[in-house]
Amino acid sequence: MSCRVLETPICELFECRYPILQAGMGGVARARLAAAVSNAGALGCLGMVRESPEFIREQVHKVRSLTERPFGVNLIPSATDPVQFHAELDECIRLRVPVMSFFWSVATDAIKKAKDAGCIVIYQVGNAEDAVLAEEAGADVIVAQGFEAGGHVHGTVGSLVLIQDVCDAVSVPVVASGGFSSGRSLVAAIALGAQGIQVGTAFVATEESFAHLMHKQRIVDSQASDTLYTDAFAINWPPGSPVRVLRSEETVELESQPLGHLPDEAARQQVAEEGGRPIYLMSTDSPLQSMTGDLHRLAMYAGQVTGQIKQVASAASVVQRMVDEARQVLSNLRIQ
Ligand SMILES: Cc1cc2nc3c(=O)[nH]c(=O)nc-3n(C[C@H](O)[C@H](O)[C@H](O)COP(=O)(O)O)c2cc1C
Incomplete structure (x- = not known):
């Protein structure tokens, strides 16, 4: 029609x-x-x-x-x-x-x-x-x-x-x-x-x-209220650039202060790598299929609409x- x-x-x-x-x-x-x-x-x-x-x-x-x-x-x-x-x-x-x-x-x-x-x-x-x-x-x-x-x-x-x-x-x-x-x-x-x-x-x-399968599955498993708006994933972007991510073990500590974080404050702690490139904790990198390491610690971007997504299709x-x-x-x- x-x-x-x-x-x-x-x-x-x-x-x-x-x-x-x-x-x-x-x-x-x-x-x-x-x-x-x-x-x-x-x-x-x-x-x-x-x-x-x-x-x-x-x-x-x-x-x-x-x-x-x-x-x-x-x-x-x-x-x-x-x-x-x-x-x-x-x-x-x-x-x-x-x-x-x-x-x-x-x-x-x-x-x-x-x-x-x-x-x-x-x-x-x-x-x-x-x-x-x-x-x-x-x-x-x-x-x-x-x-x-x-x-x-x-x-x-x-x-x-x-x-x-x-x-x-x-x-x-x-x-x-x-x-x-x-x-x-x-x-x-x-x-x-x-x-x-x-x-x-x-x-x-x-x-x-090209998102890592874990990221896709977390979107499928999450509800609208499982997202957090924070500027703590700050490395790579200008200060004061908030993101919406899925809540994770890494974001627990941010619940009381989601905003007000600066890129230069974050220690450069490598948690993953991609073709020899270090990926730092609290960077804006999200988990990709080409990365290895503690990918669950990276920014898993998702909007509130995540609760409506029921499968990887x-x-x-x-x-x-x-x-x-x-x-x-x-x-x-x-x-x-
Ligand atoms: C994983 C992810 C990465 C994104 N990267 C970019 C980007 O590189 N450039 C851009 O213009 N917007 C980017 N956005 C924001 C989107 O353009 C768009 O505003 C947002 O996804 C719309 O909301 P929705 O997630 O509810 O569909 C990104 C969003 C997600 C979920």
């Missing part, structure tokens, strides 16, 4: 069937996941924060070997050394990546550079003021990230309120992020004025994601389940 309500203008912009964006998640979202999502009719995205241009090139080539559909690359200007950031972006431009996705503080120079090169630019923000800044700098689509979100959380307002605020503040399309993994929530996002949803946590727990089935449920909800509401 076709359904006009789900055919929002961003589907045409991104040349995808469904208004669903997979969040470009550092470490987790590599070629297999991005390609599977794009092949399923949504928009896949590589999470390439702080990766080398060589690795980005390899991953982009791999996506292209797995799908002919458009895809994006996500970078985070303020969490990356400026020289490295521009080398990453230049590589994406050389590779003619169709969609660039950015997050955290608004980097107007990055938006302009990507736009001048012909990319479609998505900017994920956590408040309406940043949404306006990103729109003024030329972003094509604003992703409004609510407080429920997994991973780094830039704002303090929940999705229900934030999405309406951002929709009122800008005239470019808005995509809702943070707490969205069901068809019901997709319909709700559209009702709030968004043109689609960006999904992170639900795609971590897929067969194609294929990315295509996650997309299809959302679409089927959204159509059913619209049909129940007698909306087509």
